[in-house]
Amino acid sequence: MSEASTNHRRHQLILMPSGRRGDVAHADTLLDAARQLGVELESICGGRQTCGKCLVAPEFGQFPKHHITSAPEHLSPPDADEQIYAEKHGLDLSRERLACAVHLLGDALLHIPESSLARKQVVRKEAGDLAIDLKPAVQMVYVAVPPAELGGRGDWPRLKAALAEQWNLPDLTIDPHLLPHIQTTLRETNGAVTATIWHNREVIRLEPGYAESLYGLAIDIGSTTLAGHLCDLRTGAVIATETMMNPQVRYGEDLISRISYATEPQGMSRMHHAIVRAINDLSKNAAEAAGIAPHEITDMVLVGNTVMHHLMLGINPVEIGHLPFALATDDALDLQARDLGFKTIHEGARVHLLPCVAGYVGADNVAVLLAEYPHLDEGITLVVDIGTNAEILLCQGERILSASSPTGPAFEGAQITHGQRAAAGAIERVRIVDGGVRYKVVGDARWNDELNEGESLRPTGICGSGIIEIVAELFTAGLISGHGKFVEDAADRSDRIRLHGRLGEFVLAAADESATGSEIVITQKDIRAIQLAKAALYSGVRLLMDHLGIQAVDRIRLAGAFGSYIDPLYAMRIGLIPDCALDRVTAVGNAAGDGARIALLNVDQRQMIQDLVRRVEYVETAAESNFQEYFVDALLLPHAVDAFPHLDQIGGWE
């Protein structure tokens, strides 16, 4: 480096594929030089040639287009440390070098592999039209702390000073849980430690020597299901996805019954502890599935509807149960995992909760907004996330409207006689042909009449998409009326129908066909449940359309597990969703979970959504006088034929 101070020559450096170029001083390291050109390379070890994150590929030769000649002698030769690293990790130094080890001695052109860029990009979702930078709330830095001296500063002040000097991280605080360990950790490796820093503000983990495990967990707390993505925060990759039942289900299927149970003695405390235990278990299971230790998880993002959000925080949700549906807080929160009772993840781990909107429109809907960005679409976009509650977003230009509708768990297969989740064996497709029935089950591509002699699909039950299809087919076949009742001569027209006075049932699979050895039927009561659920969703959507003053939407995105299985044609046939060109109705998967994951991977997105959420116009369905009217109308099958011109076009409607 002394050479640099006596030599004022500068060299041209070009970085590919970005094409960035500039003059840099003689003898600067490639790491420093790239930084000067605005390209931040990965570096955990801080230039000690141990982490290998800053690999670059020099390209030699004449590059007339770039007016540059790059030659091997323009880069300083490998020193002992770099050679040791290369031998240990099988690196070919003629093709790749450690940017922190190489001094620039002449003009050079380097290729920077994507993996060496400090700000990696991860694709927003599998469908993938948006990409986000990787910028998690926690980062790891390797730092060399000078030894303790007689009369000198203590270990934490020395570590703090080293972090300020070596990483430009001034004014850090330390999580007090680290204080008892700081001396043993520093001594173990002569002061060389890796610190995990939260939000450039606080040291939350300290490990001896060089370490690089950085994991975070994004969890969507649904009323019925918890879904967690465990992510490697250094790559953005999902390394495990775990789901489990919400153990609060035993205290009530839907939000209203949970709220009601919270007013009973011990009710609140039971539900709170159940969800905290479940999150602890989920964290443990996800870590196990990924082959890491749970305490390697240092950051967490949680989303959920407002009732789940409050129960998790130990807040009684009773006020969400009545006007004006007041939330204790709708702000985003940054909390300590240990304050929330999360004990399996790292003791210093942090938890971020996305903001809520109001009433029943919670952080899960905000996460969908973050995952889908529907307000950036051209025209009008409707996003519905159908769970026990349906979360609805309707966007046109700058306006974002949101509501929540209590669909109940029918679409998830609950409260349906032979309902079940969309797992292998569940009937998911149904056709009625001449009074007989055809069906398909999850896990098999064939219809039941396409099997070989002696084979059977052995259905176990019927899932949400199957329920919708059977209702639509019964109506189309004229076996049930617009009011959802079996018509009087239904039993004469199909031998699968049995009527008991005013009630009745349709046999989907006979006892000898099914895996359970019992018939699989759909009853009058099941049809009613679907009518109630679809009416709740449709009237919520309709209300938002009124608020926007529109009669149709340009596209519909169906989020959630149910949204992935449902056939848009049938969803429209029973009037679950408003009219729309069928090819513009798409399933977007677990958007709430994706939104939680995006917030986990990028702190700027957390800030962005906090600002955006305050622009969301909240519509409380229960407080709107039109809602009851729309709801009653929407109970009918179909509730308004002329509202579905696209069905007419494709001939799917009678």
Place this chain on the structure above:
Amino acid sequence: MSEASTNHRRHQLILMPSGRRGDVAHADTLLDAARQLGVELESICGGRQTCGKCLVAPEFGQFPKHHITSAPEHLSPPDADEQIYAEKHGLDLSRERLACAVHLLGDALLHIPESSLARKQVVRKEAGDLAIDLKPAVQMVYVAVPPAELGGRGDWPRLKAALAEQWNLPDLTIDPHLLPHIQTTLRETNGAVTATIWHNREVIRLEPGYAESLYGLAIDIGSTTLAGHLCDLRTGAVIATETMMNPQVRYGEDLISRISYATEPQGMSRMHHAIVRAINDLSKNAAEAAGIAPHEITDMVLVGNTVMHHLMLGINPVEIGHLPFALATDDALDLQARDLGFKTIHEGARVHLLPCVAGYVGADNVAVLLAEYPHLDEGITLVVDIGTNAEILLCQGERILSASSPTGPAFEGAQITHGQRAAAGAIERVRIVDGGVRYKVVGDARWNDELNEGESLRPTGICGSGIIEIVAELFTAGLISGHGKFVEDAADRSDRIRLHGRLGEFVLAAADESATGSEIVITQKDIRAIQLAKAALYSGVRLLMDHLGIQAVDRIRLAGAFGSYIDPLYAMRIGLIPDCALDRVTAVGNAAGDGARIALLNVDQRQMIQDLVRRVEYVETAAESNFQEYFVDALLLPHAVDAFPHLDQIGGWE
């Protein structure tokens, strides 16, 4: 107020006793007007005429000296609210008014009682040459939060907005432990709540309606004794002082034995939990003594030597036991009480730890510095705080030197055959006259030969000051040599001396005189213990004097309980302290406790001492080659007669 906007007249206002004067707008309230003149009045209720903190006394008449005429009609008459307050609290509105209720309609002269000033001053110490403003880390504000509205913000965001608007406290966070209570608290009194705010940053307590209990606890964790001052943070008054034994004593009397015990299995954990339990108990006892509930305590300041500091934080102090005596941290710390295991005080309470210097010079010595400000004295000041460890500060001009010396517990009466603390019955003064003995005990002003027939002082033991005096008297009487050994013919010269070969003992009180029914004696071993203790202290002081290049000090302040009982003449006679004019040796009481209390009452002082402590020059006695030499010399009685010219002048020396 609309009047004010249409009337541009201004009036003269004079505030006594400060004499501040100025022009203020017609119809401004006296509260606002005083603020404009730079006089901040107390106000918790924010001008709602409920707290009565802003009382002012108008004075009416002509005041030629001030060129002002003040008349009753220059103040708006009492409105209904003020009259209600006056009736309820027996206020005479012709003499005192609520400044927030009165609008200025003409020139006025007001007397502002000390109790209405927002920044009260508390005297730095009882001796009292310095005063500090009352500016605690926690403040309470009364705030009116608008009710929840359909689709509106949650309760915390509304509270936050109200605090920002009504109290200019922007960007507050909330302690998550409050979230479960925020809705019930707000509903109880229609949104009128009192928030306790920490450092203008975080809401840590929320109470329904108007509340004003604000208490803090300052604790000095000594090796042997814990001393706590419970303070009313609204007045600065100490409302209870509690002391208790440090329960760690059972694991070792002095710092070295505690450090040693910390390396044994469970040793660290036992000592840590013992001190946490003790602080919980002390908090409870202090609250009980003051008649408040422990959970009304919302702030705490802790000081202690470095070993106590580390044990309290759960940090193993093993590294303080050997070179380079490294501290895990010497920085000041702001922590959550619950993170430290403090469970009797408020759940959201905070704890501030003063910074340490290095090695054995801990937050207790820093607290002494904060209480005494010796560096602002003219000339050279020595401050010694004598406990199980002696903390030494030597200051000249801008230089502040500090050291710690392991005196052991002898001065506190421990490890002395009949030693005890300075409590009623302890022999505290001793004179040897012609081989016989005179003594006084704590709690009685008379000498034992001044009693009436049949009376007795019934001594229970001997305390630190008594031990020093008997050693000095034995030496002055020629009964022990300069090496501290009984002289060969000692028993012939005093019938109170018994020799057993090379050892011996002096009978201070016969069995029939004492309260215990046994003799009270001082043994050869006791004399040795005093020699070791005084040599440790003196050689520490001597070393600091060397570092400063001085031969004498201008004044000596003796801190701590022992320092309050000791007779400076005798302290000098045995060579405990260096030579100094006796009238410039003063006792300053529990300076470490006072320093902790100052930090509790004023956050600016916390910041000031953090900056000041980094200027302290640390001298590690154990690492200095001269220390052993000084120590051996200082074992002698007297160790260097010519070093004590002031003793010669007053004839106290032979």
